[in-house]
Amino acid sequence: MAARVIDGKAVAAAVRERVAGEVAAMPTAPGLATVLVGEDPASAVYVRMKREDSAQVGIESFHHEPAPGEVAELLAELNAEPRINGILLQLPLPDGVDDAEMTALIDPRKDVDGLTPLSAGLLAQGRPGQVPCTPAGVMELLAHAGVELEGAEAVVVGRSQLVGKPLAALLLAANATVTHCHSRTRDLAASCRRADVLIAAAGVPGLITADMVREGATVIDVGTNRTDEGLTGDVDFDGVSGVAGAITPVPGGVGPMTRAMLLVNTVAAAKAQLEAVP
Ligand code: NAP
Numbered sequence: 001m002a003a004r005v006i007d008g009k010a011v012a013a014a015v016r017e018r019v020a021g022e023v024a025a026m027p028t029a030p031g032l033a034t035v036l037v038g039e040d041p042a043s044a045v046y047v048r049m050k051r052e053d054s055a056q057v058g059i060e061s062f063h064h065e066p067a068p069g070e071v072a073e074l075l076a077e078l079n080a081e082p083r084i085n086g087i088l089l090q091l092p093l094p095d096g097v098d099d100a101e102m103t104a105l106i107d108p109r110k111d112v113d114g115l116t117p118l119s120a121g122l123l124a125q126g127r128p129g130q131v132p133c134t135p136a137g138v139m140e141l142l143a144h145a146g147v148e149l150e151g152a153e154a155v156v157v158g159r160s161q162l163v164g165k166p167l168a169a170l171l172l173a174a175n176a177t178v179t180h181c182h183s184r185t186r187d188l189a190a191s192c193r194r195a196d197v198l199i200a201a202a203g204v205p206g207l208i209t210a211d212m213v214r215e216g217a218t219v220i221d222v223g224t225n226r227t228d229e230g231l232t233g234d235v236d237f238d239g240v241s242g243v244a245g246a247i248t249p250v251p252g253g254v255g256p257m258t259r260a261m262l263l264v265n266t267v268a269a270a271k272a273q274l275e276a277v278p
């Protein structure tokens with residue numbers, strides 16, 4: 001039987017509606033600063049879409065395009081600006097400006113991407129904090145699809161700071177038994193076949209094939225790879241659909257959720273800052 005397709009667009013639309021309701025009930029619209037550095041066309045498109053999403057739910061966005069040498073100074077200004085509740089520094093930064101070094105300059109209270117060392121540390125310790133948007137979106141998709149994580153075998157392929165590591169931490173916090181795979185994993189297929197929940201976040205088109213998937217497993221494809229055939233995931237969708245119980249498509253799976261979770265994080269940051277005002 002063909003796998004159930006988990007519709008990320010629909011779940012993201014429901015998240016946006018929920019966020020719009022929360023924003024409407026707030027005394028002032030949350031403010032999101034978007035920071036775009038350099039000329040990368042894909043980054044420019046992502047930032048534009050994030051600003052459009054923000055406008056749609058009532059979040060006010062403030063756009064900045066600093067020169068590479070001005071990023072640190074701008075982040076300091078945005079940290080101090082009360083109108084700004086969240087700071088989105090679009091990564092990757094151009095050569096000569098270090099992603100991790102600049103990200104660490106963001107005030108953790110405004111860290112809506114959840115990538116500062118403090119946010120990462122809180123997540124690793126299982127404490128409340130800002131969670132990176134893509135892993136948060138994957139968890140929201142799993143919840144929406146009614147996937148039981150307690151005691152489940154979860155396998156994460158990929159160990160980046162942006163996706164794999166935070167996702168493994170979230171799955172562990174949800175009481176899954178987590179196996180973490182990467183490029184040095186000896187037998188990737190054998191590890192993947194253990195999974196009740198298989199998350200592919202390697203950036204390798206078609207890496208996960210049907211023979212690597214246990215019958216009835218839930219397969220979440222984070223991969224977003226631009227190929228000659230267009231945008232593809234890390235999962236051979238057609239083959240794996242014949243084995244899995246549920247699967248996300250690319251596009252239309254995790255991607256829309258990543259965008260939606262930025263809005264969730266921005267509202268959460270704004271609410272926490274409002275509550276902190278004496
Ligand atoms: P990344 O920083 O390049 O990390 C890739 C990870 O996959 C690394 O840990 C690497 O292992 C592992 N890996 C690479 N080849 C492998 C192989 N053949 N077998 C097993 N593991 C392998 O990438 P990322 O930023 O995490 O992104 C991963 C994918 O998700 C990309 O396609 C990216 O475009 C996509 N993405 C999508 C969204 C979205 O919203 N949908 C958001 C973010 C990223 P090592 O650590 O050993 O090198």
